[in-house]
Amino acid sequence: MRKEIRRAAVLGAGVMGSGIAAHLANAGIPVLMLDIVPPKFTDDDAKMGLTETDPRFRNKFALGGLDGIKKSKPAALYSKRFLPLIEVGNFEDDWAKLAECDWIVEVVVERLDIKQKVFARLEEVRKPGAIVSSNTSGLSIKGMTEGRSDDFNKHFLVTHFFNPVRYMKLLELVAGEETSSEILDFFTSFGRFRLGKGIVFGKDTPNFVGNRIGVYGIVSTLRHMMEMDYQVDEVDAITGPAMGHPGSATFGTSDLVGIDVMAHVINTIAEGCPDDEELDLFTVPDFVKAMIADGALGRKTKDKGGFTGIRKNPDGSKTTLVIDWKIGERREKTSYKYPSLGKAKKTHDVRKRIKDLVEADDRAGAFAWALLRDTLAYTSRRVGEISDTLVDIDNALKWGFNWALGPFETWDALGVATALERMKAAGVEPAPWVDEMLAAGHESFYIESAEGRQIYDPTTKAYVKEPKPDSFMVLLQIKMDEKKIVFGNQSASLVDIGDGIACIEFHSTLQPKLNPVDEYITEVMTKGVEIAERDFRGLVIHHQGENFCAGANLLMILEAVQANQWALLDEMIQVFQGLTTGLRKASVPVITAPFGFTFGGGCEITMGGDRVCAAAESYIGLVEVGVGVIPAGGGCLFMLERVLEGVDEPILSQIPFIRIAFENIGMAKVATSGEEARDRKFLRPFDKVEVNRDQQLWTAKRMAMAMADEGYQPPLPKTYNLPGKEGLATLEMMLFNMKLTHWSSSYDEKVATHLGRILTGGDTTINEPVSEQAILDLEREAFLSLCGEPMTQDRIKYMLVNNKPLRN
Structure with a gap:
């Protein structure tokens, strides 16, 4: 019988419990979130009109978790539509409801005795075959399930999520000695394809995989900082993006997680790993203990801060402070300008960036090498203890700590033999299997090929194919067969992805993180559609970089304006409009597959396709008003198409529908998820909406194949009955009120008036159908007019320099 999870329960409504409950709701699964009944009825409860039997009192902690979900920033839910899927209750009144659940995950306090009691109670009501898991970060499965039945243990495993649950890709699965292989296989598939997680298989050891190496990185950073005489802000300048790590770096991340939590996981390893060869390193430094004693725990203690903090000045400005670990007092943050860090900021290729940094002859290079050297060696010694595969360890650090490269991928980037020689010269010894690998003539941990990636296996002393589902298509590997690259340039390529489907891939060399639309992307898209119509039966627009497309190339637009090249700018707009609206005019189906930042022109490309296969983590919006212009690549047309769907005849007032488009564009609203x-x-x-981005290309390809198999026909052109000047007058009244209440500036009003004229159809009436081309012409006219305005030019310049909008 096919196993399903139709209803789930979360035991514990704290930060992690509520996060897991929210993400189950994101997956469309009804979830019961329980917590304990408050131990004491307080005067405050009485003042609120509650009684000890009132569900609002008895469910107080669970309701607090639900309130946290509602208020969470960034949002824990994909959409507020999913909120009704979460039911709350308490451990006493609602425990029997657990019998209805197919999966029950425990997220209570990290104490073995409490977890044992919870599981003993749970076995009394759990239905046979229901999966039970713990979100523990270090307690042993054997200890937690002591005394439980065979069926309970057969269906028990650790499901270790990372916080925030929605956004962190990592899900560590740890099976116990009695866990059924069928249950592990089922949950692997469920975690990947229903929850959208990256699965790493760990062993039943303290802190499992990600935290074991990640925490080593923290304690090693602390030790090197103190021994090499560096400061907190100096270290964070080095250990952030320059090393392929998040911008919060070491101490900013610790502040985010909580310094008390950091200390706890350090102590967990110290207590649980007595045979670790670097056990003495897992000690919380005295200055950190003093911070915890003082209540300086990071971002959650705003007044006292953590390693970093904010001071509000009398003039309203803010000053960033950092702890001086030597004296235990805060000082203003210093900016460190080492040559290697300056070079790192200009280097897009993360492999080259890290290699250049650790080879640099300055303080940043010295610290980066010492830290990386020790971390790589330590990680090599954990293979077999915490995980059997190098790729699981690499993925744990990438997915759980947002490293750009895992430890072994980083080592490959440095050159395994070269880095090993430097390590040994410093007296650092990695695991013996690394020497054995090199001695056998194997020069790297990974080998990339068109057939897929291979990983070195220290057990068999040979390369094995990376285990991954067939639906996880990788463009980089596909393109290793050069015959698959049909056409391309420096910013985009047309790639044959098989089964008669081609893919237009963006890969800007100048701005690879954002992939703004430029003449090279335009060239490949134009040529790509032409080739697809001739040689393929479907087309996908997708790539596997950091962000889909953050809009137009603003610098190119500004340069054209400053050079008075209005005819060129007009031609560029017409070409782009023809491109986005032409996607649906093609004789083959076009599926757009966005993810990450999908702004402006990227949004217009997305909406121009026949269908969209968006990643769950897609941030989509028409944000052009932020730089003083309006969408001119079909964005206004596509929004009208969507809000007026089904409105095929003139009606008394279309303003309520048009207002949705007007507010989306005029207020630069950005959707924070695909849903x-x-x-x-x-x-x-x-x-x-595809929850697992690794599967997005495969899903989009299948959508194109299905449309082709059905016998694709391009949609017919549409006309729209729009209210013209009468409708515009209504929108202008709304704009006047917004300016009066200081929601917008006079120039915002001017930009939005241009937008209103487009969305209401220009010089028309409700009974005169407006063509798609007429709306495109209005877009182009407004865009060019606004580009000629000095205040728009100021907004574009400000955005280019400061990467944020100017309100003028």
Whole structure:
């Protein structure tokens, strides 16, 4: 019988418990979130009109978790539509409801005795075959399940999520000695394809995989900082993006997680790993103990801060402070300008960036090498203890700590033999299997090929194929067969991805993180559609970089304006409009597959396809007003198409529908998930949201194949009955009120008036159908007019310099 999880329960409504409950709701699974009944009825409870039997009192902690979900920033839910899927209750009144659940995950306090009691109670009501898991970060499975039945243990495993649950890709699965292989296989598939997680298999050791190496990195950083005489802000300048790590770096991340939590996981390893060869390193430094004693725990203690903090000045400005670990007092943050860090900021290729940094002859290079050297060696010694595969360890650090490269991928980037020689010269010894690998003539941990990636296996002393589902298509590997690259340039390529489907891939060399639309992307898209119509049966627009497309190339637009090249700018707009609207005019189906930042022109490309396959973590919006212009690549047309769907005849007032488009564009609203993009009409009801980005290309390809198999025909052109000047007058009244209440500036009003004229159809009436081309012409006219305005030019310049909008 096919196993399903139709209803789940979360035991514990704290930060992690509520996060897991929210993400189960994101997956469309009804979830019961329980917590304990408050131990004491307080005067405050009485003042609120509660009684000890009132569900609002008895469910107080669970309701607090639900309130946290509602208020969470960034949002824990993909859409508020999913909130009704979460039911709350308490451990006493609602325990029997657990018998209805197919999966029950425990997220109570990290104490073995409490978890044992919870599981003993749970076995009394759990139905046979229901999966039970713990979100523990270090307690042993054997200890937690002592005394439980065979069926309970057979269906028990650790499901270790990372916080925030929605956004952190990592899910560590740890099976016990009695866990059924069928249950582990089922949950692996469920975690990947229903929850969208990256699965790492760990062993039943303290802190499992990610935290074991990640925490070593923290304690090693602390030791090197003190021994080499560095400061907190100096270290964070080195251990952030320059080393392929998040911008919060070491101490900013610790502040985010909580310094008390950091100390706890350090102590967990110290207590649970007595045979670790670097056991003495897992000690919380005295200055950190003093911070915890003083209540300086990081971001959650705003007044006292943590390693870093904010001081509000009398003039309203803010000053960033950092702890001086030598004296235990805070001082103003210093900016460190080492040559290697300056070079790192200009280096897009993370492999080259890290290699250049650790080879640099300055303080940043010295610290980076010492830290990386010790971390790589320590990680090599953990293979077999915490995980059997190098790729699981690498993925744990990438998915759980947002490293750009895992430890072994980083070592490959440095050159395994070269780095090993430097390590040994410093008296650092990695695991013996690394020497054996090199001695056998194997020069790297990974080998990339068109057939897939291979990983060195220290047990068999040979390379094995990376285990991954067939649906996880990798463009980099596909393109290793050069015959698959049909056409391309420095910013984009047309790639044959098999089964008669081609993919237009963006890969800007100048701005690879954002992939703004430039003449090279335009060239490949134009040529790509032409080739697809001739040689393929479907087309996908997708790539596997950091962000889909953050809009137009603003610098190119500004340069054209400053050079008075209005005819060129007009031509560029017409070409781009023809490109986005032409996607649906092609004789083959076009599926757009966005993810990450999908702004402006990227949003217009997305909406121009026949169908959209958006990643769950897609941030989609028409944000052009932020730089003083309006969407001119079909964005206004596509929004009208969506909000007026089904309104095929003139009606008394279309303003309520048009207002949705007007607010989306005029207020630069950005959907913060694929599902919210559906709520805001950027996606349509029949568009797909894919929860696992690794599977997105495969899903989009199948969508194109299905449309082709059905006998694709391009949609017919549409006309729209729009209210013209009468409708614009209504929008202008709304704009006047916004300016009066200081929601917008006079120039915002001017930009939005241009937008209103487009969305209401220009010089028309409700009974005169407006063509798609007429709306495109209005877009182009407004865009060019606004580009000629000095205040728009100021907004564009400010955005280019400061990467944020100017309100003028």
